[in-house]
Amino acid sequence: MDASSVGQMGPVALVxxxxxxxxxxxxxxxxxxxxxxxxxARQGFKAGPLITLGHALLEGAxxxxxxxxxxxxxxxxxxxxAIAGVGAVILLWMGAGMLRSLPGLHLDLNAGAATAAGxxxxxxxxxxxxxxxxxxxxxxxxxxxxxxxxxxxxWWGLLLFYLGHVGSDxxxxxxxxxxxxxxxxxITDRVHRVVVGVCAVFLLGFAVYFGIFAWDKLAA
Numbered sequence: 001m002d003a004s005s006v007g008q009m010g011p012v013a014l015v016x017x018x019x020x021x022x023x024x025x026x027x028x029x030x031x032x033x034x035x036x037x038x039x040x041a042r043q044g045f046k047a048g049p050l051i052t053l054g055h056a057l058l059e060g061a062x063x064x065x066x067x068x069x070x071x072x073x074x075x076x077x078x079x080x081x082a083i084a085g086v087g088a089v090i091l092l093w094m095g096a097g098m099l100r101s102l103p104g105l106h107l108d109l110n111a112g113a114a115t116a117a118g119x120x121x122x123x124x125x126x127x128x129x130x131x132x133x134x135x136x137x138x139x140x141x142x143x144x145x146x147x148x149x150x151x152x153x154x155w156w157g158l159l160l161f162y163l164g165h166v167g168s169d170x171x172x173x174x175x176x177x178x179x180x181x182x183x184x185x186x187i188t189d190r191v192h193r194v195v196v197g198v199c200a201v202f203l204l205g206f207a208v209y210f211g212i213f214a215w216d217k218l219a220a
Contacts, residue, residue, distance in 0.1 A: 011160050014151055018144060018164030021091075021206055024199035025136060026172040027192070028098065029105075031126045033176065039119045040177035047119050048177030049170060054123020056166045062137060063162055066145055080146035081217025087143030088210035090135070095203035102193050102200075141165075143210055150217075 026033075032051065039047035073079050127133050148161040 010151070011153060011156070014148060014153070014157060014160045015164035015167075017147075017206065017209075018161045019168045020199070020202050021140065021144065022165040022168030023172060024094070024098070024203050025132075026169050027195055027199055030132070032123065032173070035119075035122045035126055036173045036176055037180055039122070040180035043119070044181040045174070045177045047181075048173035048175070050119035051123040052166065052170045052173050054120040054125075055127050055169055056123075057120075058124045058127050059137075059166065060162065063141075063145065063158070066137075066142065067149075067158065077217040080150055081214045083139075083146050084143045084210045084217065085214035087140045088207045088214060090139040091203050091207035091210060094140075095200045095207060098196055098200035098203065102197055105193050105196060106189055147213065 032055065036048055036051045039051065043050075144161055144165075145158065148157040151157040153160065
């Protein structure tokens with residue numbers, strides 16, 4: 001792929017990129033995963049989709065706010081290039097960190113203490129409380145938003161990015177809920193490490209892609 005074509009990401013590539021990068025964040029242990037396991041132990045499979053709904057509502061509102069305030073700015077080559085450059089560095093950091101964590105990575109599928117809030121509300125509150133969520137949207141999420149707007153697809157590009165990103169959360173948290181409620185033998189630590197390792201390699205590849213995008217825009 002030559003640098004001149006990087007800014008024109010097609011619809012399939014846009015959805016796939018958003019899905020894989022989103023999945024790379026979802027599969028790592030964190031507060032949203034922990035509360036998904038807790039709710040799934042009590043409510044069954046529906047916990048995963050409901051957690052994702054709360055998470056998606058918050059991210060949808062954030063994405064609209066970003067575009068409303070920064071839409072015209074994000075289409076400027078210098079701005080989108082600079083943002084993509086920062087996103088490339090963050091993706092390199094995330095991918096390398098995921099690879100380093102593999103030897104001791106453990107997926108605990110035991111339910112924690114019950115929470116008073118419902119799964120939808122927990123999906124919102126725990127996302128807000130997670131500092132890595134804010135960091136992700138301020139760097140990688142903003143980079144993908146800029147790429148979606150530079151794709152030539154207009155609002156459709158932004159919608160495809162959002163659907164791909166939310167789809168990754170829905171697939172992973174639904175899978176976790178199904179495993180917790182039906183049978184825990186399917187996601188072993190070894191399987192989880194393979195998933196995380198593959199996602200880490202993809203993140204490193206996307207870091208290069210973001211870097212090329214940044215170079216293309218800043219050199220224009």
